[in-house]
Amino acid sequence: MQWETVIGLEVHVQLATRSKIFSGASTGFGAEANTQACAVDLGLPGTLPVLNEQAVAMAVQFGLAVHSEIAEVSVFDRKNYFYADLPKGYQTSQMYHPIVGPGEVEITLEDGTNKRIRIHHAHLEEDAGKSLHEDFMGMTGIDLNRAGTPLLEIVSEPDMRSAKEAAAYLKAIHSIVTYLGISDGNMAEGSMRCDVNVSVRPKGQEAFGTRAEIKNVNSFRFVERAIAFEVERQIELIEDGGSVVQETRLFDPERDETRSMRTKEEANDYRYFPCPDLLPVVLDEAYLDHLRGQLPELPADKRARFQNELGLSAYDASVLSASREMAEFFEEVHHVCGDAKQAANWVQGELAGALNRENLSITNSPISARQLGELVSRVVDDTINGKAAKQVFQALWNGQGDNADAIIESKGLKQVTDTGAIEAMIDQVIAESPAQVAQYRDAEPDKRGKMIGYFVGQVMKASRGTANPQQVNGVLKAKLDALL
Amino acid sequence: MHDKTLTQLAASLKSGEFSSRELTAHFLQKIEKADSKLNSFITVTGEQALKQAEAADNARAAGETGILTGIPLALKDIFCTRDVKTSCGSRMLDNFIAPYDATVVEKLNAAGTISLGKTNMDEFAMGSSNENSHYGPVKNPWDLTAVPGGSSGGSAAAVAAGLVPAAMGTDTGGSIRQPAAFCGITGLKPTYGRVSRYGMIAYASSLDQAGPMARSAEDCAHLMNVIAGHDVRDSTSVARGVPDYTDTLNAPLSGLKIGLPKEYFGDGLDPDVESAVREAVKVYESLGATVREVSLPHTHYAIPAYYVIAPAEASSNLSRFDGVRFGHRCKDPVDLIDLYKRSRAEGFGEEVKRRILIGTHTLSEGFFDAYYTKAQKVRRLIRQDFLDAFEDVDVLMGPASPTPAFDLGAKKDPVSMYLQDIYTIAVNLAGIPGISVPAGLAGGRPVGLQILGTHFAEAQLLNVAHQYQQATDWHLQLPAFAEEYA
Structure with missing residues (x-):
């Protein structure tokens, strides 16, 4: 039987506010345990929450970016359950009236086509603390630094049909929140985590299969792997005559499998009700307009502009707009050198390759966008040829000079375009290569094109790489053909 | 000094008749002598109080004083106080010392008042008799076999x-007004949102409100001037100007339109209480007020609605x-679940557990709409009843409680205890202010007249109460107990 996979994602994004969603404590990552938890975060008796306006603004910005309706009135609810790292015995969240209503995100599939993934809603809530199960001799340590960090939970419709689509959606969300600057998107530090709802159904069937929810997957790669495993598990189960139970599962990246955490029967009754300590959040059109006016250019718009205005290929436009950092880097290179295609080639080719080799992100690139732009502009204006440019790039990468011009000067890489000098070098090479000249002369005319490469190589070598290769090619061909 | 109102004591401090240190020492001594009989304090902070009093005297000498500088007060043990235990009447918090002061406490400190200590209360403010305290019941000074009311019974x-000349209480369903009535003092529950709840241990957040309990309406007005106002730390406190509540105390009452809700004079009302209240209304008529009967048709839904909403929030x-x-x-908990189960089983008393169970049930899947959602609808209807009534009249009057203080141990069944709050609970559901003023005795136990106003009408309530207290002296009468230990 042919099976279809159905996937929905709940993405938790930590918002990059300075202080927590309901208290004045800092949200900084990595501080000593329990040093960033104030009386409110500890849930001390008598303390009350006060909503952080910045968190509201960030949620709204996200909503606007995914074309959602922003709720005029949204309400915080309490989700009641006991856990050691949940100080108040409830999590303040938005169950019934979330701040961000239905919207959509466009993802690009591998075949280059686009697909819309609908967003059901997004709501604000507070993060819990962390339970630390190691280093306490069989006891559990509680670190409440994270407790109260604002989260935006973005809930998709079950619109994804493969692990790849799910990963593409997650990347699209990542790119939107980082473009907006509302999250650092750092998955390793838990700034973005997701719960994956997976089910399978026979191809052509309309009704959804029973889903399993895989909790707390924290990397793009793990999302794909967790889904791949889960899909296989569910299909096997059904084909063996069993059925999928609705349950919460955990992905174990070390064993590459998902394991049951709790079934539906064991699920908590969270007893949601409106939080009486917080007023409903009421937003007016003027406020939304104000935030709308501050939205940066978003990935989809940037991609379209790169393609339509800068003439980049769909692929280049998509790669270069994927992250805000990448796009900003590319745009600076382009701004300096003035040639979009060359800028795109260098950023994606030489630079991306070097960054990959050393496992660096673009924000940590040893070559700045300005430096690369200056280098590319020397290629564009024919000051150096491609080969020399690679040498300049390497020198800049290694910190052997501040800018391309200085390196070109000091290494003598300036391209020779003086026809007289090139002709002299060619004449010498021809004179020193009688055997090759004879071969060339005796060869079939259609083979000669390839044979010319030898002569070009010799001339370039004689010029220490500085001769203009196109020029060399042209003159050589004329001179060799004259010998026929 | 014990027979003076806070207002009179403030005048004496100002005139230099005695110092705050003398005054504070006097009350501390009275507590020392008499409170073993009453059990009204959980914690007495004598040393700290004397230090505060000295500071107040020094401030006065330096000319840096407000009206209440040097006045001793007590705080219901629900207000968090830095470095002083805040138990909320519960074994659960018998070891709890907050690292901060409640906003109300902060404001009272800033006004130069002295805290003598923390008063007894029903555990987590759940109760109408003060019999639910981990620290034992409080006795009514009018009759030591009677309850003082609750939950602010100690205050x-x-x-x-x-x-003590005055104390702070809190009122979720009548917890200021009913004990004020039972003990023959004046107690004001302000409009919900008028006084910050920050640092006040929450029972039912949408109903809780702090307020003053003192000898007279004038005393309450002085205290309201200190504690009322918006607090950025409490999102439900209202950003609205605070008048000087003493300014309008003497406004004449001629033309005042009084409504008597017919539902507040029905079955279950003690005849002596009724006649005391009707006598008080006659006093108002003599002051130029007009009286008419009004109806609050949803009154009988108030207790059921309250016992859904309040336990839900409490749970x-x-x-x-x-x-x-x-x-x-x-x-020695063996695991997390064991830690939860036994800590809570041991830490909470019976009534608290009962309300947590009720609240947990009413919020549960499948019951939420039938209970919580419906109770919220009822709450809106009750609020509307009051708003409709205030279209026609300025204030409402009735008894604060259907009976005078009952005997300790008399109410064994929780529902009969809940019914005690029949006249006070709807006020919290509607969020309006209410005041109880002493209006006579029934069988030797005080009767409270409850006066209700529309949202933010505290100044009017204090004015109406004060004018009654100018015409009568019920509020100045002291129980024999007070004289005995004078």
Whole structure:
């Protein structure tokens, strides 16, 4: 039987506010345990929450970016359950009236086509603390630094049909929140985590299969792997005559499998009700307009502009707009050198390759966008040829000079375009290569094109790489053909 | 000094008749002598009080004084106080010392008042008799076999007995007004949102409100001037200007339109209480007020609605008492669930557990709409009843409680206890202010006249109460107990 996979994602994004969603404590990552938890975060008796306006603004910005309706009135609810790292015995969240209503995100599939993934809603809530199960001799340590960090939970419709689509959606969300600057998107530090709802159904069937929810997957790669495993598990189960139970599962990246955490029967009754300590959040059109006016250019718009205005290929436009950092880097290179295609080639080719080799992100690139732009502009204006440019790039990468011009000067890489000098070098090479000249002369005319490469190589070598290769090619061909 | 109102004591401090240190020492001595009979205090902070009093005297000498500088007060043990235990009447918090002051406490400190200590109360403010305290019941100074009312029973008894000139209470369903009535003092529950709830241990967040309990309406007005106002730390406190509540105390009452809700004079009302209240209304008529009967048709739904909403909020508010970070922790827990179960089983009393169970049930899947959602609808209807009534009249009057103080141990069945709050609970559901003023005695026990106004009408309530207290002296009468230990 042919099976279809159905996937929905709940993405938790930590918002990059300075202080927590309901208290004045800092949200900084990595501080000593329990040093960033104030009386409110500890849930001390008598303390009350006060909503952080910045968190509201960030949620709204996200909503606007995914074309959602922003709720005029949204309400915080309490989700009641006991856990050691949940100080108040409830999590303040938005169950019934979330701040961000239905919207959509466009993802690009591998075949280059686009697909819309609908967003059901997004709501604000507070993060819990962390339970630390190691280093306490069989006891559990509680670190409440994270407790109260604002989260935006973005809930998709079950619109994804493969692990790849799910990963593409997650990347699209990542790119939107980082473009907006509302999250650092750092998955390793838990700034973005997701719960994956997976089910399978026979191809052509309309009704959804029973889903399993895989909790707390924290990397793009793990999302794909967790889904791949889960899909296989569910299909096997059904084909063996069993059925999928609705349950919460955990992905174990070390064993590459998902394991049951709790079934539906064991699920908590969270007893949601409106939080009486917080007023409903009421937003007016003027406020939304104000935030709308501050939205940066978003990935989809940037991609379209790169393609339509800068003439980049769909692929280049998509790669270069994927992250805000990448796009900003590319745009600076382009701004300096003035040639979009060359800028795109260098950023994606030489630079991306070097960054990959050393496992660096673009924000940590040893070559700045300005430096690369200056280098590319020397290629564009024919000051150096491609080969020399690679040498300049390497020198800049290694910190052997501040800018391309200085390196070109000091290494003598300036391209020779003086026809007289090139002709002299060619004449010498021809004179020193009688055997090759004879071969060339005796060869079939259609083979000669390839044979010319030898002569070009010799001339370039004689010029220490500085001769203009196109020029060399042209003159050589004329001179060799004259010998026929 | 014990028979003087806070207003009179403030005048004496100003004139230099005695110092704050003398005044504070006097009351501390009275507490020392008499409170073993009443049990109105959980914690007495004598040393700290004397230090505060000295500071107040020094401030006065330096000319840096407000009206209340040097006045001793007591705080219901629900207000968090830095470095002083805040138990909320519960074993759960018998070891709890907050690292901060409640906003009300901060404001009272800034006004130069002296805290003599923390008063007894029903555990987590759940109760109408003060019999639900981990620290034992409080006795009514008018009759030591009677309850003082609750949940602010310690505050009411201490003021009535002359152990302190005034105290702070909180009122979720009548917890200021009913004990004020039972103990023959004046107690004001302000409009919801008028006084900050920050640092006040929550029972039912949408109903809780702090307010003053003192000998007279004028005393309450002075205290309201200190504690009322918006607090950025409490999102439900209202950003609205605070008048000087003493400015309008003497406004004449001629033309005042009084409504008597017919539902407040029905079955179950003690005839002596009724006649005392009707006598008080006659006094108002003599002051130029007109009286008419009005109806609050949804009154009989108030108690059921309250006992859905308040326990629902309480079940959630009290989840933080889990033995993990503060409060009572059971011995040698074997795992997290054991820690929760035993810490809470040992830390909470019976009534608190009952309300947590009720609230947990009403919020449960499948019951939420039938209980919680419906109760909220009823709440809106009750609020509308009051708003409709205030279209026609300025204030409403009736008894604060259907009976005078009942005997200790008399109400064994929780529902009969809940019915005690029949006249006070709807006021919290509607969020309006209410005041109870002493209006006579029934069988030797005080009767409280309850006066209700529309939202933010505290100044009017204080004015109406004060004018009655100018015409009568019920509020100045002291129980024999107070004289005995004078």
